Amino acid sequence: MKNKTIVIGSGRLGANIARHFSKKGISVDIIDISKDAFRKVSDDFSGNTIHADASDMTLLEQLDMDNVERIVIVTGDDNINVYIGHLAQYTYNIPKIYLRLYDTDKGKLIDQDRIKVIYPFLLSLDEFLDLEGAAS
DSSP states (O other), rough: OOOOEEEOOHHHHHHHHHHHEEEEEOOEEEEEEEGGGGGGSSSTTTSEESSSTTTTTHHTTTTGGGGEEEEEOSEEEEEEHHHHHHEEEIOOOOOOOEEEOSSSSGGSSSTTTTTTEEOOOHHHHHHHHHHEEEEE
């Protein structure tokens, strides 16, 4: 049974997502290339912090990818996010793949039937337009 979550990117968003799953009792590994990024991980996080390059397939092979139910990819680099999303889909067949993209045009590179993409720009735009609509 797949029961593990991997979060790639330990910025504010990644750290909070990892904490969310950890508090639900789910096994979580959070990976970031910057050791300093882990300062955003809360004290009550019970998972593993891994200081490494998540695009390194040697690292991924060591993480027991057969037991990964979901992978959340929220680095600050769209190209890295797309690359790791493709690895998760085509190499490791991860059932649930979520990634953040800043550039809406890069969504064309993703099979959005299997990979769920979140665009901060569109979320912000929708929220603003909802506020503007309420003000009319």
